[in-house]
Amino acid sequence: MKHSFLHIFIISFLLLLQVIPTAAQKISILGDSYSTFEGYMANDTNAIWYFKADNPQRNKKNDVTKVEETWWHQLINTTKGYSLEVNNSYSGATICYTGYSKGNEPRVPIAALSSHRDYSNRSFVNRSNTLGNPDIILVCGGTNDSWCGAPVGEYVYGNWTTEQLYYFRPAMAKLLYDLKGNYPTARLLFILNSELKESINESVHTICKHYGVECLDLKDIEKQGGHPSVKGMAEFSRQVRKALRQ
Secondary structure: OOOOHHHHHHHHHHHHHHHOOOOOEEEEEEEOHHHOOOOOOOOOOOOOOOOOOOOOOOOOOOOOOOHHHOHHHHHHHOOOOEEEEEEEEOOOOOOOOEOOOOOOOOEOOOHHHOOOEEOOOOOHHHHOOOOOOOOEEEEEOOHHHHHHOOOOOOOOOOOOOOHHHHOHHHHHHHHHHHHHHHOOOOEEEEEEOOOOOHHHHHHHHHHHHHHOOEEEEOOOOOEEOOEEOHHHHHHHHHHHHHHHHO
């Protein structure tokens, strides 16, 4: 049976589509210490928590010593179809402007919070416009807000004042608002650590729902020194990979 030229052309075209590789989806990460590794951050000035094995700054209570062991490297480099756009993670960073009580930063310029340090420069809010041109944005935050005792404040969904951004809920809302505005075509996934204060968990879920942002609650992540171990990183990566496939 003879095939028409058009029939042969269509079949050839469909076969060609099967061998042409599709462009990888570009992933950007906005994170804290859990997503850092020496030499792999977008900015050399970002504070690091995970270091190479021979670096004396490495926390020897944690067994992660290679970038290949980090959750994000495993996700991007062992999963077909992903590439890294930007990793802007900063150890100790809070979503809001309020940080820990110890450190060299100035104190928060609000009387009720003056025992805390001003983390506005490293905050998620002020780093959210430095993520390149991603298809997917993974936000891994809230841990330091919980650990440092940042005040949650009230839910505010617009016209934020500088003072309000020293509180978690207004800052979290502004973060998602800005991400959706700056990257309107990107898929957003907020990754919420386990073992945080319930007020932080509740706030994240409420604000993510308000903006229609997906939220992944991490579970059973093994930690050493408060940070994912090699085993914990592998499970971290697995849970994120599963969430992105849904």
